[in-house]
Amino acid sequence: MTDSLGDWKRTHYSQELDEDMDGETVTLMGWVHEIRDLGGIIFVLLRDRNGITQITAPSKKITPELMEEIRKFKKESVIAVKGTIQGSPKAPGGVEVIPEEVKVLNESKQPLPLDPTEKVRAEIDTRLDSRYLDLRKHSISAIFKIKSTMLHSVRIFLEEKGFMEVNTPKLVGSATEGGTELFPITYFEREAFLGQSPQLYKQMMMATGLDKVFEIAPIFRAEEHDTLRHLNEVISIDAELAFADQEEAMELLEKLVHHAIKEVKENCQAELEDLGVELEVPELPFPRLEYDEVIDIVNSKGVQLQHGEDLSRAAEKALGEVMDGYYFITNWPSEIKPFYVQPHEDEPEKSYAFDLMYRDLEISSGATRVHQHDLLVKQIKSKGLNPDSFQRYLAAFEYGMPPHAGWGLGAERFTMCITGMKNIRETVLFPRDRRRLTP
Amino acid sequence: MTDSLGDWKRTHYSQELDEDMDGETVTLMGWVHEIRDLGGIIFVLLRDRNGITQITAPSKKITPELMEEIRKFKKESVIAVKGTIQGSPKAPGGVEVIPEEVKVLNESKQPLPLDPTEKVRAEIDTRLDSRYLDLRKHSISAIFKIKSTMLHSVRIFLEEKGFMEVNTPKLVGSATEGGTELFPITYFEREAFLGQSPQLYKQMMMATGLDKVFEIAPIFRAEEHDTLRHLNEVISIDAELAFADQEEAMELLEKLVHHAIKEVKENCQAELEDLGVELEVPELPFPRLEYDEVIDIVNSKGVQLQHGEDLSRAAEKALGEVMDGYYFITNWPSEIKPFYVQPHEDEPEKSYAFDLMYRDLEISSGATRVHQHDLLVKQIKSKGLNPDSFQRYLAAFEYGMPPHAGWGLGAERFTMCITGMKNIRETVLFPRDRRRLTP
Numbered sequence: 001m002t003d004s005l006g007d008w009k010r011t012h013y014s015q016e017l018d019e020d021m022d023g024e025t026v027t028l029m030g031w032v033h034e035i036r037d038l039g040g041i042i043f044v045l046l047r048d049r050n051g052i053t054q055i056t057a058p059s060k061k062i063t064p065e066l067m068e069e070i071r072k073f074k075k076e077s078v079i080a081v082k083g084t085i086q087g088s089p090k091a092p093g094g095v096e097v098i099p100e101e102v103k104v105l106n107e108s109k110q111p112l113p114l115d116p117t118e119k120v121r122a123e124i125d126t127r128l129d130s131r132y133l134d135l136r137k138h139s140i141s142a143i144f145k146i147k148s149t150m151l152h153s154v155r156i157f158l159e160e161k162g163f164m165e166v167n168t169p170k171l172v173g174s175a176t177e178g179g180t181e182l183f184p185i186t187y188f189e190r191e192a193f194l195g196q197s198p199q200l201y202k203q204m205m206m207a208t209g210l211d212k213v214f215e216i217a218p219i220f221r222a223e224e225h226d227t228l229r230h231l232n233e234v235i236s237i238d239a240e241l242a243f244a245d246q247e248e249a250m251e252l253l254e255k256l257v258h259h260a261i262k263e264v265k266e267n268c269q270a271e272l273e274d275l276g277v278e279l280e281v282p283e284l285p286f287p288r289l290e291y292d293e294v295i296d297i298v299n300s301k302g303v304q305l306q307h308g309e310d311l312s313r314a315a316e317k318a319l320g321e322v323m324d325g326y327y328f329i330t331n332w333p334s335e336i337k338p339f340y341v342q343p344h345e346d347e348p349e350k351s352y353a354f355d356l357m358y359r360d361l362e363i364s365s366g367a368t369r370v371h372q373h374d375l376l377v378k379q380i381k382s383k384g385l386n387p388d389s390f391q392r393y394l395a396a397f398e399y400g401m402p403p404h405a406g407w408g409l410g411a412e413r414f415t416m417c418i419t420g421m422k423n424i425r426e427t428v429l430f431p432r433d434r435r436r437l438t439p
Numbered sequence: 440m441t442d443s444l445g446d447w448k449r450t451h452y453s454q455e456l457d458e459d460m461d462g463e464t465v466t467l468m469g470w471v472h473e474i475r476d477l478g479g480i481i482f483v484l485l486r487d488r489n490g491i492t493q494i495t496a497p498s499k500k501i502t503p504e505l506m507e508e509i510r511k512f513k514k515e516s517v518i519a520v521k522g523t524i525q526g527s528p529k530a531p532g533g534v535e536v537i538p539e540e541v542k543v544l545n546e547s548k549q550p551l552p553l554d555p556t557e558k559v560r561a562e563i564d565t566r567l568d569s570r571y572l573d574l575r576k577h578s579i580s581a582i583f584k585i586k587s588t589m590l591h592s593v594r595i596f597l598e599e600k601g602f603m604e605v606n607t608p609k610l611v612g613s614a615t616e617g618g619t620e621l622f623p624i625t626y627f628e629r630e631a632f633l634g635q636s637p638q639l640y641k642q643m644m645m646a647t648g649l650d651k652v653f654e655i656a657p658i659f660r661a662e663e664h665d666t667l668r669h670l671n672e673v674i675s676i677d678a679e680l681a682f683a684d685q686e687e688a689m690e691l692l693e694k695l696v697h698h699a700i701k702e703v704k705e706n707c708q709a710e711l712e713d714l715g716v717e718l719e720v721p722e723l724p725f726p727r728l729e730y731d732e733v734i735d736i737v738n739s740k741g742v743q744l745q746h747g748e749d750l751s752r753a754a755e756k757a758l759g760e761v762m763d764g765y766y767f768i769t770n771w772p773s774e775i776k777p778f779y780v781q782p783h784e785d786e787p788e789k790s791y792a793f794d795l796m797y798r799d800l801e802i803s804s805g806a807t808r809v810h811q812h813d814l815l816v817k818q819i820k821s822k823g824l825n826p827d828s829f830q831r832y833l834a835a836f837e838y839g840m841p842p843h844a845g846w847g848l849g850a851e852r853f854t855m856c857i858t859g860m861k862n863i864r865e866t867v868l869f870p871r872d873r874r875r876l877t878p
Contacts, residue, residue: 002811004784005842010682029682031648031839049650076839080682105682106810108839132835135647144649148604155594165587167850169869170609170657171622171672173876183610184625185633187671188661192876194624194633201869204878208574209470210583211488218609218656222627232626233610243449243468243519243544345443371545372441392878396571400470400515400547403444411606430608430640437612437631439643439831 003103008080014051017095019087028053028097029080029105031136032073033117042070045092046081047116047136054091055081055099062099069102076108076116076136124425131430131439142271143427146264147415151216153263154237157256163212163239168201170194170218174389183222183232194220197408199340200393202240203369206404207396214239216411226434228423229361229413233432237414240406246342246352246368249405250328253356253364254286257326257414264418277420280325286356287327294329297322310336311362320360326417329355339379342368356409358417366407373397442542447519453490456534458526465536467492468519468544470575471512472556481509484531485520486575493530494520494538501538508541515547515555515575563864570869570878581710582866585703586854590655592702593676596695602651602678607640609633609657613828622661622671633659636847638779639832641679642808645843646835650681655850665873667862668800668852672871676853679845685781685791685807688844689767692795692803693725696765696853703857716859719764725795726766733768736761749775750801759799765856768794778818781807795848797856805846812836 010029017026030048044055057070073079083099113129114122116136121127127134135141155165171187172195182193195201198215205213219236241249258281265272265279272279289297294315298305301318305311311319332353334343344350356364370376376397380387387394415427425431430439449468456465469487483494496509512518522538552568553561555575560566566573574580594604610626611634621632634640637654644652658675680688697720704711704718711718728736733754737744740757744750750758771792773782783789795803809815815836819826826833854866864870869878 005682005684029841047648049648078839078841105842106836106840109837112838113834129831130834130838132643132646133838135644135649141647141649144605145603147606151604152594152598155591159591164584165590166583166868167657167674169672169871171659171871171876186623187876188663188873190876201878204571205574205868207571208580209486209488210574210580218606220610224627233608235606243444245444392568395552395569396878397545398548399551399569399572400517401545402468402517403544429605429644432608432610434627437610437626437629439640439835 002106003080005080005103005105008082008103010080014046014048014053014093017053017085017093017097019094021085021095022087024085025082025100026085026097027080027082028055030078031116032075032077032079032108035073035075037071042067044070044073044079046079046097052092054088054096055083056086056088056091056096057099066099066102069104070099073104074108074110076112076133078105078108079103080105124423128425128431128436129439135429139274142268142274143415143419143421144429145271146268146275146419147411147427149264149268150260150415150418151235151237151411153260154256155214155216157259158214158239161212161252163214163241164210166202166205166210166213166215167217168195168198168205168215170220181221181223183220196221197236198238199338199408200390202238202406203340203404204393204396206240206242206369206371207399207401211242212239224434228425231412231424231428231431231433234424234428235411237409237411238406240404242402242404244405245403246330246354246366246405249366249368249407250288250330250354250356251285253366253407253409254284254326254328256409257286257356258282258284260414261418275419277418279418282326286325287323289323289327289329290331291329291333292331294319308333308335316357316360316362319357323357324359326356326358329357337367339383339385340367340369340376342370343379352405354407356407358413361413361417363413363417364407364409366405368403368405371397371401371403373401441545442519444519444542444544447521447542449519453485453487453492453532456492456524456532456536458533460524460534461526463524464521464539465524466519466521467494467536469517470555471514471516471518471547474512474514476510481506483509483512483518485518485536491531493527493535494522495525495527495530495535496538505538505541508543509538512543513547513549515551515572517544517547518542519544563862567864567870567875568878574868578713581707581713582854582858582860583868584710585707585714585858586850586866588703588707589699589854589857590674590676590850592699593695594653594655596698597653597678600651600691602653602680603649605641605644605649605652605654606656607634607637607644607654609659620660620662622659635660636675637677638777638847639829641677641845642779642843643832643835645679645681645808645810646838646840651678653678663873667864670851670863670867670870670872673863673867674850676848676850677845679843681841681843683844684842685769685793685805685844688805688807688846689727689769689793689795690724692805692846692848693723693765693767695848696725696795697721697723699853700857714858716857718857721765725764726762728762728766728768729770730768730772731770733758747772747774755796755799755801758796762796763798765795765797768796776806778822778824779806779808779815781809782818791844793846795846797852800852800856802852802856803846803848805844807842807844810836810840810842812840
């Protein structure tokens with residue numbers, strides 16, 4: 001039997017307790033992290049969101065009934081404890097709580113599929129199957145506190161620069177930008193697809209006069225990859241700005257990355273410590289490498305890369321050995337970039353596309369976009385696509401589309417850079433890949 | 440032929456100009472809102488994100504070449520103007536700009552499918568087909584500035600209350616909570632579904648120790664409705680809190696609604712004016728009606744409603760005639776609420792579910808959740824569902840799930856309340872309904 005919450009309210013989190021509160025009555029709620037029964041005295045470690053408090057139950061101070069109740073506690077059960085604070089230099093945080101009343105709010109079955117107190121990490125698949133237990137480890141929840149701090153700081157940064165948040169549809173009517181990477185949906189009597197990027201929508205927003213928009217939302221890619229860097233559903237941070245070119249877009253992006261890292265460093269000290277990460281705020285501006293230079297670097301490291309090829313994994317790794325922090329790759333060949341990327345006026349085989357890299361990991365792609373209707377139609381055709389399936393998108397370019405530029409930044413890949421995680425699955429609560437659709 | 444942006448940068452938006460800047464050189468960029476050619480003088484209204492500036496081109500002050508360039512301007516083309524500010528009491532904003540150099544950054548085809556300067560609104564379908572033009576009207580973009588301000592204030596409010604933002608998957612493996620309202624996806628070799636709510640995920644997060652989480656993300660419902668209040672893709676604001684009950688969840692929700700409205704009123708004065716809305720900040724706490732009282736009110740208005748029935752549209756309307764602002768309906772019958780809603784201990788036909796209403800519109804549903812594994816299994820069965828398909832979700836209740844409560848608030852419906860819009864499509868940039876999948 002478990003107890004109901006009744007009128008009990010948590011008064012403090014573990015981390016809010018200190019010696020100055022000696023003698024105060026508090027109500028704590030959390031999980032049984034450890035229990036040590038020495039007969040005449042029982043020690044219980046109560047774990048909550050921010051820390052751990054030692055509950056000390058000596059038989060000479062509390063009733064035999066309460067002693068029995070505490071003795072029956074099971075690891076990872078949910079408990080509430082009303083008690084008195086007592087300074088205790090040996091206890092974590094320098095205080096312990098002498099219980100006066102306890103509740104078992106929910107019991108935990110034994111044994112657990114995953115031990116939240118374990119020192120050695122279980123296999124990632126075991127952990128993801130029982131993600132709710134995995135996240136009880138502060139070294140795991142730290143990743144998500146950092147991710148949410150990063151997202152918060154990104155939003156505030158963009159809003160302060162005059163960007164308006166938009167919500168564009170994830171259900172799309174036609175297979176744009178190709179089509180092999182799209183998940184098909186049955187939409188009533190019709191076929192529809194899941195948006196692989198808000199690209200075409202944020203571009204249409206440039207023809208509205210709103211000028212600067214951003215969106216942070218899921219994107220879906222039916223890629224068959226099974227790597228440490230790809231998932232089929234991720235969060236994309238997208239920004240698009242009118243009356244601007246790739247230089248302004250890159251400057252916005254590097255300042256945003258710089259700002260977000262500074263904010264995480266300032267606001268997530270405990271979490272970075274939990275992860276053992278020494279976070280460095282990168283210097284501005286980030287280095288800019290031209291695509292041609294990249295080829296030379298990669299080839300000099302003994303990895304084959306021909307002009308006109310996209311970076312292979314081997315090429316990225318070779319580059320990552322030379323380039324340590326964040327850097328841009330600019331002036332990509334038009335042929336390996338999407339149709340909406342603006343080619344150089346005088347040398348159309350080169351484009352105004354850029355990628356933002358962190359060591360060997362691509363974290364963002366952006367470009368000056370094509371804003372001229374006729375050139376856009378030409379580029380769509382040259383990629384082997386049919387302009388008819390872009391009818392509504394193309395119309396927006398006929399009635400006053402300003403020059404514009406933008407980028408998409410992968411929230412999970414950026415979180416990997418900040419937290420030092422090597423597997424993108426570590427940065428997603430419930431990752432989706434080819435094999436995993438649950439929980 | 441159009442001009443390229445080159446090294447031009449916008450120096451000001453229209454609304455930043457005033458008489459004190461007389462004599463200053465500025466660069467403006469925007470759309471040709473109106474053009475009036477009186478021969479010896481041409482007036483151009485340049486419209487940008489925030490306002491309109493009059494460009495005045497008198498032949499005695501500027502070169503014949505420049506006069507000719509300006510004369511060729513077409514309505515809704517994108518232009519950039521370098522010129523000098525001159526005080527002009529008759530012009531909008533009290534200033535005009537005498538051009539020195541102009542660029543046509545992109546031309547607009549004529550006639551336009553929708554006139555952004557029109558006074559009378561076109562049909563909603565025509566407007567949505569050319570949403571990029573529709574949004575050029577400040578009275579339309581105002582809705583989205585208000586929506587983004589609301590979302591911003593909601594996030595800040597929740598973060599300040601200690602809620603952590605989470606991202607839960609939209610691709611789900613099994614048809615939970617029923618199944619008739621789900622869109623099926625082809626997920627590689629398998630069938631998957633689009634999430635109709637983050638409900639089960641935010642509940643699983645309650646077993647992690649993170650305690651307070653929120654998510655603002657799209658949800659997808661395959662409802663066949665064709666009403667002014669339903670869409671198949673909307674943004675849901677979801678919050679879930681551990682060690683809390685429905686009272687605490689309702690208090691959080693009403694304070695959030697109150698805060699968001701206050702913030703919109705303070706930060707969107709011009710937009711509210713554009714919409715002709717006199718926004719009132721509602722008083723706290725919101726009235727609480729019990730379901731049984733609602734039945735009496737509805738019946739007293741001559742609308743049939745039996746105990747145990749959900750509110751019909753007629754019932755909502757009858758209720759809306761009596762209840763003017765925001766109010767809660769509490770103590771719903773368990774039989775019309777989902778399996779995860781906690782029944783009263785002593786009277787299990789009643790539940791701890793609540794709805795938040797604004798007049799005749801339901802904008803949020805919430806409840807104390809069932810946190811006891813065995814009761815949850817029983818409730819799943821009693822709704823005719825199979826506990827086996829909830830295996831991973833149910834596991835989270837076996838190893839220490841605390842009592843918890845939460846709610847989901849419809850971002851678009853809340854935007855309707857704030858902006859006075861009667862059709863939910865007005866509050867979505869690119870709405871998705873049974874008939875509409877484009878643009």
